[in-house]
Amino acid sequence: MRLLLVEDDPRLQINLKQHLTQVNYSVDTADDGEIGLFYGCEHDYDAAVIDVGLPKIDGIALIKMLRDKNVNFPILILTARDSWQDKVAGLDAGADDYLTKPFHPEELNARLNALIRRSVGKASADIRNGPYSINTTTLEVRKGDHVISLSASEYRLFEYLMLHIDEVKSKTVLTEHIYDQDFDLDSNVIEVFIRRLRKKLDPENEFSLIETLRGQGYRLRNLEV
Amino acid sequence: MKAELGHSAKSVKKLSSLKTRLISSTLLLTLIFLPLVGVGLNDAFRKQIETAAESELNAYVYSILAVAEVEDMQLQMPEALLEDRFNLIQSGLYALIMFDDNGSKRDVKREEFDSPLGWQSNSLLGLDIPLTLPRPEAGGHSFRRQLFDGRDHLIYSFSAVFEQPDGYFPLTLHIIKDQRDMQRQIKVFRQELWTWLLLLMGFLALVQFSWLIWILRPLKSFETELAAIQGGTATQLSGSYPAELQSVSSQLNQLLATERNQRKRYRNALSDLAHSLKTPLAVIQSQSDLNSGLQEQISTIDNIISHQLSRAQSAAGLAWHLGTKVSPVVEKLRRSLAKIYADNALSISVTIDDQAVFKGDEMDLTELLGNLLDNACKAARTQILLTVLSDDKKLDIVVEDDGDGITQSRADQLMQRGVRADSYDQGHGVGLAIVSDMVDSYGGEVVIGQSEKLGGARFMLSFKQS
Numbered sequence: 001m002r003l004l005l006v007e008d009d010p011r012l013q014i015n016l017k018q019h020l021t022q023v024n025y026s027v028d029t030a031d032d033g034e035i036g037l038f039y040g041c042e043h044d045y046d047a048a049v050i051d052v053g054l055p056k057i058d059g060i061a062l063i064k065m066l067r068d069k070n071v072n073f074p075i076l077i078l079t080a081r082d083s084w085q086d087k088v089a090g091l092d093a094g095a096d097d098y099l100t101k102p103f104h105p106e107e108l109n110a111r112l113n114a115l116i117r118r119s120v121g122k123a124s125a126d127i128r129n130g131p132y133s134i135n136t137t138t139l140e141v142r143k144g145d146h147v148i149s150l151s152a153s154e155y156r157l158f159e160y161l162m163l164h165i166d167e168v169k170s171k172t173v174l175t176e177h178i179y180d181q182d183f184d185l186d187s188n189v190i191e192v193f194i195r196r197l198r199k200k201l202d203p204e205n206e207f208s209l210i211e212t213l214r215g216q217g218y219r220l221r222n223l224e225v
Numbered sequence: 226m227k228a229e230l231g232h233s234a235k236s237v238k239k240l241s242s243l244k245t246r247l248i249s250s251t252l253l254l255t256l257i258f259l260p261l262v263g264v265g266l267n268d269a270f271r272k273q274i275e276t277a278a279e280s281e282l283n284a285y286v287y288s289i290l291a292v293a294e295v296e297d298m299q300l301q302m303p304e305a306l307l308e309d310r311f312n313l314i315q316s317g318l319y320a321l322i323m324f325d326d327n328g329s330k331r332d333v334k335r336e337e338f339d340s341p342l343g344w345q346s347n348s349l350l351g352l353d354i355p356l357t358l359p360r361p362e363a364g365g366h367s368f369r370r371q372l373f374d375g376r377d378h379l380i381y382s383f384s385a386v387f388e389q390p391d392g393y394f395p396l397t398l399h400i401i402k403d404q405r406d407m408q409r410q411i412k413v414f415r416q417e418l419w420t421w422l423l424l425l426m427g428f429l430a431l432v433q434f435s436w437l438i439w440i441l442r443p444l445k446s447f448e449t450e451l452a453a454i455q456g457g458t459a460t461q462l463s464g465s466y467p468a469e470l471q472s473v474s475s476q477l478n479q480l481l482a483t484e485r486n487q488r489k490r491y492r493n494a495l496s497d498l499a500h501s502l503k504t505p506l507a508v509i510q511s512q513s514d515l516n517s518g519l520q521e522q523i524s525t526i527d528n529i530i531s532h533q534l535s536r537a538q539s540a541a542g543l544a545w546h547l548g549t550k551v552s553p554v555v556e557k558l559r560r561s562l563a564k565i566y567a568d569n570a571l572s573i574s575v576t577i578d579d580q581a582v583f584k585g586d587e588m589d590l591t592e593l594l595g596n597l598l599d600n601a602c603k604a605a606r607t608q609i610l611l612t613v614l615s616d617d618k619k620l621d622i623v624v625e626d627d628g629d630g631i632t633q634s635r636a637d638q639l640m641q642r643g644v645r646a647d648s649y650d651q652g653h654g655v656g657l658a659i660v661s662d663m664v665d666s667y668g669g670e671v672v673i674g675q676s677e678k679l680g681g682a683r684f685m686l687s688f689k690q691s
Contacts, residue, residue: 015511080503084595102506
C-alpha cells in the first residue's frame with residue numbers, strides 16, 4: 001500500500017514514515033501543502049495522512065483542492081486542534097477520518113487500515129479468498145491453517161492484490177502502489193515478486209491464483225466463486 | 226456589577242418602553258390637556274358675557290337716571306322709557322327704583338316715603354318684586370346673579386342721592402335682566418367649543434398615531450434586526466437609520482465585527498498554541514521505544530492542554546450572545562459522525578425543532594453536541610436518538626443511546642465540579658468534563674440518566690433562553 005504523508009514537522013515526519021514503513025506501507029512524504037498537492041495529483045495513492053497545520057497551503061484547503069481535482073483516495077487528517085468545529089471542517093472538506101495529536105502510531109495504523117479497507121469495500125481486517133487469508137492488522141498471511149511467511153515487499157503486493165480481487169492491475173499500477181516515489185518504475189522487480197508469491201502461495205499452481213494477462217498485467221483470481 | 230445591572234433593570238421596568246412613553250404623552254395631551262383648554266375657554270367666555278352684561282346694565286342705569294327727576298321730594302319718571310324692553314310687559318329687562326332710608330348722608334326719614342318702591346318699569350307688571358335686593362353705598366353699585374320669577378337673573382344696583390332743598394333724596398336703581406339669552410349664548414358657545422375640541426382631539430390622535438408609527442418605525446426595524454442577530458440569522462445591522470440611531474447602529478456593527486475578529490484571532494492563536502504544544506508530544510509518542518510511564522505522562526499533558534484550551538476557547542463568558550441555529554450544526558455533525566463511524570452501522574435519528582436557537586457561540590454548540598454524540602456513538606450498539614426541543618423560555622438537548630448505560634456513581638463523578646483536568650480519563654471522561662464545564666458556564670444544566678426508549682444512557686442539557 002502506498003501512502004502520502006504530508007507533515008511539516010521533520011521529526012514527526014521521520015518517525016511516522018519509519019513506523020508506517022515498518023508496517024509495510026510505502027510512504028511518500030511532503031513537507032508542505034504545495035508539494036502535498038503535487039504528489040496527490042500525480043500519484044494514485046491508497047491513502048493520505050495530512051496534517052491540518054501546514055505551510056503554504058493549509059491541510060483543510062489541500063484536502064478541498066485534492067477533492068476538487070477528483071482525487072478519491074481516503075484521507076486521514078492529523079490535527080492538534082481537537083475542537084469539534086475543526087474536526088467537522090476537516091471532514092466536510094473531504095477527509096474521511098481524523099486523528100488528534102498526540103496519538104499512538106498503532107492507532108494511526110489501525111485507522112489507515114480501516115480507511116483503505118473501507119475504500120475497497122471490505123469491512124473486516126480479515127480478507128479471504130478461497131483457502132487464502134490475510135489480516136491487514138497483524139499482517140499475517142495464511143493458506144488454510146498454515147501461516148505463510150512473506151517479505152515486506154511480497155506482503156504489500158499480495159495485500160494490494162487481495163484488496164483488488166478479480167481486477168487487472170498493470171505492472172505500473174502495482175509498482176506505484178507498492179513502492180514509494182524513489183523506486184525505478186522500469187525495473188522488472190514486480191515480475192520477480194510475482195514469481196516468488198506464486199512459489200510461496202501456490203507452488204503446485206493448484207488454484208492458478210495469480211494470472212498473467214499478456215500486455216495488460218496481473219489478476220488475482222477470485223476463488224470464492 | 227450585579228447590583229448595577231439590577232438597578233438598570235428596575236429603571237427600565239419603571240420607565241417602560243419608548244413606545245409607552247410616547248403613547249402616554251399623546252394621551253395626556255389629547256385626553257387631559259385639550260379638555261382643560263375647553264374648560265378654560267368656556268369659563269373665559271362666560272366671564273366675558275357677564276362683563277358685557279354688566280356694562281350693558283350700567284348703561285341702562287345712566288339712561289334711566291338721566292330721565293329721572295326729583296321735585297319736591299317726589300320722584301318723577303316718564304311714561305315710557307327709550308329702551309322698548311322696559312315698556313314691554315315681562316320682556317326680561319326690568320328696572321325699579323327703591324327709596325333708600327339709610328346711609329351716612331341720608332337724613333330723610335323713612336316715614337316720608339309711602340313705600341320703599343319708588344318706581345318700576347312697565348315690563349315688571351304682573352311680576353312680584355323681589356324681596357331682597359342689594360343696597361350698595363351711595364354712589365356705589367353691585368352686580369350679582371339672583372333668582373327671580375323662578376329663573377336666574379342678573380341684577381345691577383346703583384345707589385344715587387338727589388340733593389334737594391329739603392334735604393337728600395336717596396334711592397337705589399335696580400336693573401334686572403333675564404339670564405336666558407346669556408345662558409343660550411353660553412350653551413351655543415359650549416356646544417360649538419366641544420364639537421370642535423372633540424374633532425381636534427380625534428384629528429390630533431390620528432396625527433399623533435401616524436407620527437408614532439413614523440417615529441417608531443426605525444426603532445421597530447432596529448429591534449427586528451437585533452432579534453435577527455440574537456437569533457443567529459444575521460451578523461450585523463444592515464438597515465439605514467435616522468441620524469440618532471445611525472451612530473448607534475454603526476457603533477454596534479463595529480463592536481460586533483471587532484468582537485468577532487478578536488475572537489477569531491484569539492481562537493487562531495489558541496489553535497496555533499495547541500499545534501505547537503501537541504506536535505512535539507506527537508513526536509515523542511511516535512518514538513518506538515517509548516516506555517509506558519512516559520506514555521501516561523504524555524496522555525496526561527494532552528488531556529490538560531485539551532481541557533484548558535477548550536475552556537479558554539469557550540465564548541460562554543461574553544456579554545453579547547449571538548444566537549446559533551441548532552439544526553445546521555446537528556446536520557454537519559451527523560455527516561461527520563457518519564464518516565467517522567462508517568464501519569459501525571449506527572443509526573442517528575434526529576428530532577429537531579427547525580427554529581431552535583442556542584443563545585451562544587456556534588463553536589461551543591458544536592463542541593457540546595459533538596462530544597455528546599461522539600460519546601453516544603462509542604457507547605451505542607446500533608441506535609442513537611437526538612431530540613432538540615425549544616420554546617421561548619428554554620432549550621433542551623437530549624441524546625440517548627442503546628448501549629450499556631452509565632451508572633449513577635459514574636454520572637455523579639463526571640458531573641462533579643472542580644475535578645482536576647488531569648484526573649479525566651478517556652472516552653466518556655474528557656468529552657463530558659468539557660460538556661459539563663461549558664454547560665455550567667452558560668448557566669445550563671446537565672442531567673444524566675437512563676433512556677426509557679433505548680435502554681442506554683440519556684444525557685439532557687437544558688438552557689434558559691431569556
